[in-house]
Amino acid sequence: MDERKRILFVEDDPILLELLEATLADMASEWDMGFVSNAEAALEAFAVRPYDIVVADLWMPGMDGAQLLQKILVRYPATVRFVLSGCDDRKLAASVVDRAHQFLSKPCDPAFLKSVLRRTFVLGSEVHSNHAKELVARIGRLPSVPDIYHQINRLMGSERATLDDLGAAIGKDMAMTAMILKLANSAFFSLRQTVSTPGEAVSILGIDLLKSLVLAHGLFSQAGGFRFPTFSLAHLWRHSVAVAAGTKQIAESQGLGRSAAAEYFTAGLLHDVGILVLASRFPDEYAKVIETSRRTGTDLETAEFHVLGSTHGEVGGYLLGLWGLPPAVVQAASLHHQPSRQGEAVFSPTVAVHIADALLSQDPEHEIFSTATLDERYLATLGLTSRIPAWRANLSIDLAGMGELF
DSSP states (O other), X not given: OOOSEEEEEEOSOHHHHHHHHHHTGXXXXXXXXXXXXXXXXXXXXXXXXOOSEEEEOSOOSSSOHHHHHHHHHHHOTTSEEEEEEOOOOHHHHHTTTTTOSEEEESSOOHHHHHHHHHHHHHHHHHOOOHHHHHHHHHHOSOOOOOHHHHHHHHHHTOTTOOHHHHHHHHHTOHHHHHHHHHXXXXXXXXXXXXXXXXXXXXXXXXXXXXHXXXXXXXXXXXXXXXXXXXXXXXXXXXXXXXXXXXXXXXHHHTTOOHHHHHHHHHHHHTTTHHHHHHHHHOHHHHHHHHHHHHHHOOOHHHHHHHHHSSOHHHHHHHHHHHTTOOHHHHHHHHHTTOGGGGSSOSOOHHHHHHHHHHHHTTSOSSGGGTTOOOOHHHHHHTTOGGGHHHHHHHOOOOOTTGGGGO
């Protein structure tokens, strides 16, 4: 049986379709690839045998890319969905953001396209439980990467873009602006001046850190709230921001510079995105998870595995990988409760998130976060044991009022 991963490319421009086939020919030993020129042909190909990944143009005559991805979402929810398009029709683009795992812009460098697709397959192979993939498939419409996040990335790729341009892009979203200004002026950033505009926030906090705030706020906003009497979206948001701030403090204490610390902050901010998805999309099951953890005294991931067959770490890491987040951020989401599984024994975002999450469990935002424990044996192998008392003493996070954002 052919064990190659299957990818279908849908492109209505015959020249571009031929170019895709030619540039990807060297991957034929790894991938079983199909190339079709319209949505109808794509659905016919899926009917013969479903594909692992579909890469579709957005604007096509007849059935467009948005309509095609919607049909694939309903009929073949386990398929990973990519858009590869140069379409500047913002209305059409907006209609597809919650149906695609990633949006890639034309022209797309062949080497970059290969790396993205290869990373997706590697990611799938690293998810140890098929239940995680099944849970993601059951979600249907996934939370989508916010359009503002894509705008910031495009501006960063432009030589003419300024900090004011970035601030203006953020300023178009009032809720996003309110969140960023409130966080920027909160105690844990310890700024010496008041931040009054998104442009000032970009200048003072840095683009990378602002990008992570935009991404996280956009994902949380889409959740729409939890249906639990004792556990709210505000609890999860405050915990996520606290862990992000703590992770950044720990990274800086290890001598990391501003740019590197920003990635650590992102890893902390998104480490529990799996809880966000599971609690919002499977409220009845997650209520059982919370009750199981409370009743048996087991940690959260053990309760999740018992009820759902997977954990928020596995689901969160899988989703962040599909969205194209940096590998270090993906790994932190997957392994923040099991840092010894990270492979090479080094200080990393996974380790820093693990430490911040465990130390903050001593004074948790909510009881479900109190079960996180510190893997002191593994930290000893990294030579970090002597740092724990200082981190425990100095990890002070003041997030008063942060939950009011949701």
